């Protein structure tokens with residue numbers, strides 16, 4: 001059997017696309033190789049969201065070049081957002097690459113592998129939804145499904161609209177059929193993916209069109225799905241119907257990832273986020289009114305062009321007021337082809353570094369404090385397997401999206417109860433009350 005190896009960078013969309021690549025390759029008779037050495041087909045699913053993503057990938061690609069020098073028959077493929085952003089240039093920069101394809105062209109890989117000439121072919125169309133590919137799930141009990149591809153926003157810092165194309169929503173019947181098939185196959189938790197899930201449906205013909213809140217209700221009604229998550233909502237578009245859904249739908253988890261980006265309205269405007277500080281804090285207030293125990297996470301960019309000390313102070317204020325359960329913090333990174341990369345008032349590196357350190361401190365402080373509310377509680381945990389750090393323990397995830405390491409007897413895929421005994425900013429620790437009773 002020919003062997004493949006896939007390295008994935010970037011976000012959950014890429015993780016999902018890689019599962020589809022793997023599923024497709026296995027249906028073509030390929031088997032997974034544990035590392036690049038020994039693989040007949042070496043694939044990269046790339047990201048280009050920040051410069052660091054590009055740099056990291058280049059090092060990995062170098063290693064694949066070495067494997068190919070040693071085994072000239074090896075086929076090297078580069079897919080995903082970076083590939084889309086450089087297109088045919090990839091073959092000039094890295095002559096040993098045989099095939100390159102954008103995020104929307106995963107299915108073309110099969111065409112390429114079946115073609116006569118396995119050299120320097122590129123696939124970079126935006127085709128909309130192009131049929132279902134079988135996915136090989138990394139976590140047996142968790143599935144991803146894409147509800148839309150591309151993005152209709154024009155955030156001035158962001159490369160995604162150019163790498164994933166215009167937003168196209170997927171037919172709700174296809175989403176439901178996909179989730180139902182996964183449920184049949186043992187999936188208990190599903191994550192719906194879209195760059196702005198709240199704009200779901202807008203590109204659909206009238207007779208198919210439903211809102212994101214309606215889609216959530218339909219997915220909730222599918223037998224066997226115990227947990228629904230989604231990413232990402234957009235603060236300008238998230239409305240009461242979706243917030244109510246969190247309060248009403250049994251499977252919709254008590255967690256929302258609501259990207260703030262900045263607490264300064266002036267900066268949000270330059271970012272073209274089309275909401276201001278008040279709108280964001282109002283959404284948080286509304287969410288907490290309906291679901292008081294919700295976990296909130298966010299994304300924040302530090303050092304966007306023109307960010308003054310006062311703008312940054314506003315970000316700290318919003319972080320302090322909101323008390324997020326966790327936050328991803330990014331130094332602004334100019335991206336080719338984006339509006340903000342041309343802004344002249346770029347923030348010096350040392351200033352970004354200093355602000356980042358202050359922000360991370362505050363985020364950590366709130367994350368630690370917020371996590372203490374779980375100590376002493378019995379929480380529902382979906383078991384993922386053995387703990388990575390301590391193989392005597394099990395590892396799972398709560399509905400609030402907290403990782404828990406715990407003593408217990410459950411098996412991967414079980415939904416169990418864990419009594420939480422301690423909490424840090426990142427993880428919870430605890431034990432199954434059942435086990436405690438058995439040992440007593």
Ligand code: SAH
Nearest residue numbers: 157158195232259299300330331332333335
């Ligand atoms: N569609 C999602 C975001 C996807 S990108 C949304 O709008 O929320 C994930 C995160 O990467 C963004 O939320 C942003 O915080 C960060 N990001 C995007 N472009 C960036 C850039 N040029 N520099 C630094 N961070 C960036």
Ligand code: SF4
Nearest residue numbers: 151153155158160195
């Ligand atoms: Fe990028 Fe903005 Fe679209 Fe998110 S909403 S993917 S940040 S352009």
Ligand code: F3S
Nearest residue numbers: 010011047048049081
């Ligand atoms: Fe995701 Fe990176 Fe593309 S964050 S959408 S893989 S640029």
